[in-house]
Amino acid sequence: MKGEGLRVKVRQGISGRRSVWFVGVAAFGALQVAAMAAAHRPPAPVLVRGLPSLADAVAARRDLWGEAAMRRPNGASYEFFAPLLPPPRYVHADFRHYPLVLGAPGSRIRARLIANGSGVNLRGGSRSWADPGTPVVFRVGPDEFRFGDLRERVSDPHPAEGWLPIYAITYRHPYPVQAEGFVPVDVAPVRREAEVYRLEAFASTDPALARYGIVFVRFSLAAGTTGVISAETDPPGGATFADGRVLTTRGEAVIYADPRWKWARGALRAPLGPGSAATLAIATRPPADPGAFGLEVDTYARQRTRCEAAWKELIGRGMQVEVSAEPRVNHAWRNLLAQNHTLLTGDRILYSIGNQYESLYVGEGGDAALGMLAWGAEEETRRMLVPLLNSTRAGLENHQAGLKLLALLRYYWQTRDTAYLRAQRPRWEKELQRLLTSRTGEGGLYPKEQYAGDIKTPVYSLNVQAKAWRALHDLPHLLRAVGDAPLADRVGAEAQRLRTALDAALEKSIHREVSPPFLPNALLSRETLHDPIVSTRIGSYWNLLVGHVMGSRLYRPGTPEDAMLAKYQEQHGGLCMGMIRSGATDHGFWTGPDRVNPLYGTRYVLDVLRRDEPERALVSFYGMLAQGFTRETLVAGEGCTLAPVDPGGRFFYCPPNSAGNAHFLTMLRNLLVQDLDLDADGVPETLRLLFATSRRWLEDGRRIVVERAPTAFGPVTLRVISSLSRGEVLAQVSLPSRNTPRRTLLRLRLPDGWRVISANGGSGVLFPDRNGTLDLTGMAGTVSLRGIVRRK
Helix, strand or coil: CCCCCCCCCCCCCCCCEEECCCCCHHHHHHHHHHHHHHHHHCCCCCCCCCCCHHHHHHHHCHHHHHHHCCCCCCCHHHHHHHHCCCCCCEECCCCCCCCEEECCCCCCEEEEEEECCCCCCCCCCCEEEECCCCCEEEEEECCCCCCCHHHEEEECCECCCCEEEEEEEEECCCCCCCCCCCCCCCCCCCCCCEEEEEEEEECCCCCCHHHHCCCEEEEEEEECCCCEEEEEECCCCCCCCCCCEEEECCCCCEEECCCCCCCEEEEEEEECCCCCEEEEEEECCCCCCCCHHCCCHHHHHHHHHHHHHHHHHHHHCCCCCEECCCCHHHHHHHHHHHHHHHHCCCEEEEECCECCCCCCCCHHHHHHHHHHCCCCCCHHHHHHHHHHHHHCCCCCCCHHHHHHHHHEEEEHHHHHHHHHHHHCHHHHHHHHHHHHHHHCHHCCCCCCCECCCCCCCCCHHHHHHHHHHHHHHHHHHHHHHCCCHHHHHHHHCCCCHHHHHHHHHEEEEEEEECCCCCCCCEEEECCCCCHHHHHHHHHHHHHHHHHHHHHHHCCCCCCHHHHHHHHHHHHCCCECCEEEEECCCCCCCHHHEEEEHHHHHHHHHHHHHHCCCHHHHHHHHHHHHHHCCCCCCCCCCEEEEEECCEEEEEEEEECCCCHHHHHHHHHHHHHHEECCCCCCCCCCCCEECCCCHHHHCCCCCCEHHHHHHHHCCCCEEEEEEEEHHEEEEEEEEEECCCCCCCCEEEHHHHHHHHEEEEEEEEEECCCCCCCCEECCCCCCCCCEEEEEECCC
């Protein structure tokens, strides 16, 4: 495991690293210094009446805000969580506001647009940021004030159509009145509309331009009558202008300008008025031939149309979801898939871009790949799995082996692609042989490995042992599918031997003096009880990695032990708004002592969904949507503080984050469609549809549509329309035909106060259980149902 929440490393160019870095106070700038101080002051009170304060929420062992959300009519919602805190906004870089990564799908060259509109490719300053190209700074007005510098005057970036990576930002900056000096003495005060500048930017998807990371930027006035926009390279000076191009001292073209721009005092300047616009094309990597490209009158419009079409075609290939009650959710999944296609560099799904996390990690990269797989990106996943299988990291070999094999199993069950498994056998069999031959630790365990990616302390890791056992337990089905029954038998026998050793170690290590019992990650050791969990740094890392143990399902389904780990997190300070907490008074660093690292909560959410606790899953879903992402743009970091920097935002670190995006994508997919191995025998047998949707999604007149959802049984499509006012809900389900689930269930979660009485269709009249679940087992093809609903 990368560790993953609190890594501190030196950034050296693109790939070089050292073991530890420290950012000096001077690199932070005034805002960051203020934020560090704010993070260690008592948190500001929540401005929502009747709810616990932030101080109370972080001090509590239970998730006070999450549990309050569950008690609301129809459960958790975005509207409940959004007012509790300002969103993530600030990063530990000189540009302060978070970056938006711009690039064509799969491109190796990406630019960054700063979220307050201050520029493109601005320098990060601190060691953890890499600089992608020549910085270009934007200024407004005749006073040349930097775009976006006053937070209260700048808008959040708005993606086109709510999700496309074409971003618009506005900034209010009044043009001076009567600045020419001739001011009449006999007139009333002049009142005029303040100028609002609008910036729109996107990366070209034209292969000829994407190779240079060309970013198109258009400026206009959204309000007012007179404006001036300026653009300059940073540091200023040294650049020249000729033939519509800004050239560096090396003669490289970094900016292409339309004829509206003029060169003055070492910068580009353009007047703006109602209906006019000024356009730039910024090259992240300058073309070898500066004259190979030029801006024509219609270039911007053509490139924008092409960009929009490319992204819509790409995102339209996989699973499609429409939740008519919440357009925000519809925008979110498209946005996050587009972001991850931007972070996909060739066949490597990078953890982030432009910072110290611009690398491939097996754990987080695997989660990102599987998140995209669940939405139908099977071709991309085949490519992504290869570098993940090839990746190694000293001190975490068995940890990674378990992760790789479990990811391969998930790919197999969704695709049943035995040809790919055979082709990749040299890669995955190496990991399997490692697990078959390396149980040399005490009592038959695997040898000690690092506690976590960032914690080098060697331990008999429960995380490692549990993943290895689950992989060995489940692999015989895959091995028989590729025709190797003898190896399948050997692997099954090894799984039994490992389980015997693991059970003995668990019995010696478990803390039963607390309820629920506590399972340490360091088996056969003196790992102390973490209560509250995040009171120490080691407790925070336990919280980050215990989801892997949860996902390994060590205990028999339905037993108290089956829910033990999730309940411990819920009752001993492991969650806030359904998101995984981290932090510690002994390890505040620049982020402060109270943080959330949501991406490490994926397996917690899958666990509560498997055990059919939809209300808790919805807390995590809406907590992430409202407080784990930036507003509208939905950019995630590895984690973020809970204490605000100012009323406008909180710190988060090293955005964007592919695994954070996949966390939300995986949650949404499993709220809608679950293909489960409920009896834990290693073979998925149950298909559950709409088992954890928000009750608001089936309010009167609303619909839920899922098209081409890939499952372990084949694709499924469904459409549900709520007509509560007419006493009915209509459902049409196209069931998978490739493989037949042992059980198929459809749930209709209606708003509070409503219930399903019966459903007509299929094989006759169906009667739901108390949760509104209809049993479709044995049905095939397309099934149409008319649910009869009544008020309770």
